Amino acid sequence: MKTFHCDSCGNLVFFENVKCIKCGHALGFVPALGTLSALQPAQANAWRPLAPGAKGRLYRPCANGSQHQVCNWMVPAEEAAPFCIACRLNNLIPDLQVAGNLERWHKLELAKRRIIYGLLCLQLPLDGVPEEERPALRFQFLGDPAGGPPLLTGHANGLITVSIAEADDVEREKRRVNLREPYRTLLGHLRHEIAHYYWDRLVANSQWQPPFRKLFGDETRDYAAALQEHYQQGPPADWQSNYVSAYASAHPWEDWAETWAHYLHIADMIETAASFGMTLNPIHPAAQAMTAEPEKAAGLDDFDEMMANWFPLTYALNTLNRGMGLPDLYPFALSGSAIEKLRFIHQVVKGARARQPPLRAKTRSRGIAVQAR
Numbered sequence: 372m373k374t375f376h377c378d379s380c381g382n383l384v385f386f387e388n389v390k391c392i393k394c395g396h397a398l399g400f401v402p403a404l405g406t407l408s409a410l411q412p413a414q415a416n417a418w419r420p421l422a423p424g425a426k427g428r429l430y431r432p433c434a435n436g437s438q439h440q441v442c443n444w445m446v447p448a449e450e451a452a453p454f455c456i457a458c459r460l461n462n463l464i465p466d467l468q469v470a471g472n473l474e475r476w477h478k479l480e481l482a483k484r485r486i487i488y489g490l491l492c493l494q495l496p497l498d499g500v501p502e503e504e505r506p507a508l509r510f511q512f513l514g515d516p517a518g519g520p521p522l523l524t525g526h527a528n529g530l531i532t533v534s535i536a537e538a539d540d541v542e543r544e545k546r547r548v549n550l551r552e553p554y555r556t557l558l559g560h561l562r563h564e565i566a567h568y569y570w571d572r573l574v575a576n577s578q579w580q581p582p583f584r585k586l587f588g589d590e591t592r593d594y595a596a597a598l599q600e601h602y603q604q605g606p607p608a609d610w611q612s613n614y615v616s617a618y619a620s621a622h623p624w625e626d627w628a629e630t631w632a633h634y635l636h637i638a639d640m641i642e643t644a645a646s647f648g649m650t651l652n653p654i655h656p657a658a659q660a661m662t663a664e665p666e667k668a669a670g671l672d673d674f675d676e677m678m679a680n681w682f683p684l685t686y687a688l689n690t691l692n693r694g695m696g697l698p699d700l701y702p703f704a705l706s707g708s709a710i711e712k713l714r715f716i717h718q719v720v721k722g723a724r725a726r727q728p729p730l731r732a733k734t735r736s737r738g739i740a741v742q743a744r
Contacts, residue, residue: 372386372485372488372489372639372642372643372646373642373643373646374643374646374647375406375407377391377393377394377396377398377409378396378408378409378420378421378422378423379391379394379396379409379421380393380394380396382394384398384407385407386400386407386484386485386488387443387481388407388443389436389440389443391409394409396409396410396411396421397409397410397412397418398410398443399418399420399430399432399436399443399444399445400443400444400445400484400488401420401422401425401430401444401445402444402445402455402456402457402491403447404420404422404424404425405491405492406422407443408420408421408422408425408445409421409422410430410445413429414429416431416432416437417429417430417431417448418430418431418432418445420445428447428448429447429448429449430445430446430447430448431445431446431448432445432446433445433446433453433454433455433457433458434453434454434458435454435455435458435480436455439467439473439476439477440477441473441476441477441480442455442457442458442480442484444456444457444458444484456487456497457480457483457484457487458480460483460487460497460508460509460510461509461510461511461512462509462510462511462530463511463512463513464476464511464512465512465513465514465535466514469514472514472535474538475535475536475538475539476512476535476538478538478557479512479533479535479537479538479557481557482556482557482558482560482561483510483561485558485639486558486561486562486565486635489635489638489639490565492642493638493720493724494723494724495569495720495723495724496572496723499529499572500572503576505529505571505572506528506529506530506571506572507529508529508531508565508568508572509529509530509531510530510531510532510533511530511531511532511533512533512535513532513533513534513535514534514535514536515534515536521534521536522534522536524537524560524564525564525567526564526567526568528571529568529571529572531561531564531565531567531568533560533561533564537557537560538557543555543556543557552616552618559632559636562631562632562635562636563628563629563631563632564628565631565632565635566627566628566629566630566631566632567624567627567628569631569719570624570627570628570631573719573722573723574627574719579719579722582715583623583627583715584623586711586712586715587623587626587627587630587712588622588623588626589623590622590623590624590627592622592623594622594624597621597622598621598622598625600621601618601620601621601622605617606618606620606621607620611704611706612706612708613706613708613709614626614629614706614708614709615629615630615633615703615705615709615712615713616629616703626712627712627716630709630712630713630716631716633703633705633709633713634713634716634717634720636701637677637678637681637713638677640681640684641677641680641681641684644661644680644684645680649661649684650662651683651684651687653683658683659679659682659683659686660683661679661680661683661684661687662680672721674713674714674717674718677717678710678713685700685701688700688701689701689702
């Protein structure tokens with residue numbers, strides 16, 4: 372995530388902001404420009420972004436922002452679609468008549484928009500390819516069914532289902548502890564599930580599938596049986612030498628998903644650090660340095676350079692967290708095998724990016740249903 376500044380007064384503003392606290396200008400994220408822009412009223416429900424490159428084009432707020440205050444993305448005024456390109460991906464939202472669901476949905480949308488921002492920056496496709504039977508990306512956010520078992524977050528045929536219980540901090544922490552996970556966040560959850568979508572979208576039945584199997588294993592192995600075995604017996608004793616997490620050892624698809632999520636963690640953190648101009652120049656000559664290069668951070672062309680910046684950044688951030696008595700920000704150690712899997716994902720992303728226009732999403736407008744009670 373890059374840093375943003377108010378186009379009117381220059382004040383530092385953040386991705387989720389809807390108003391500059393210094394000058395009072397309304398703010399909205401303009402996907403086509405890839406920036407959070409100060410907005411100037413133009414006409415009824417239409418605003419003119421002040422960001423460079425807007426060229427006087429008019430925009431209006433996403434309907435989920437104007438109606439529910441859960442979105443700050445903008446829609447071109449001439450488009451008929453009521454929703455922004457991120458909210459158009461929703462197939463189903465939770466029942467907002469249930470107490471607390473609006474707040475839970477808001478948290479989920481904050482995490483989802485960060486995901487979509489990252490995917491747009493990496494120029495990854497969101498649309499399907501019907502002739503290849505590759506589906507478009509979609510989301511549904513659901514509460515647990517009355518009297519039934521708890522809903523499980525997962526992916527199937529392009530549709531990512533997320534239990535809104537994950538937006539409850541206490542419940543999410545309980546699940547993290549019960550599953551013995553070092554890290555569990557809404558953003559991390561969505562990055563993991565997005566990975567399953569991109570395996571189907573970019574790897575399955577493509578030139579990437581044979582090298583995938585060499586690194587991650589044969590994905591035709593019985594998935595349900597593999598997960599059952601993992602939960603009953605746990606990961607292999609030496610899992611740290613081959614996987615980014617214990618759960619990654621359960622099945623090649625989960626290895627891909629966990630590794631992909633880490634790749635997005637790394638891409639986001641490096642861009643953020645570079646955008647703030649962060650550099651690390653340790654006193655000890657043997658310690659690793661980090662040099663901020665904002666113009667290169669989002670492109671991520673050189674994998675080795677990317678990792679050379681990542682490791683010193685994690686060392687510094689983990690140590691700062693410990694100084695506050697907090698858990699490590701990045702509680703993982705990457706083995707040589709895990710790094711090679713990250714390199715493979717980098718190659719897949721670069722291959723997909725070469726075929727996509729920058730910061731665009733050709734998702735079709737669709738209505739959004741609400742979960743029935």
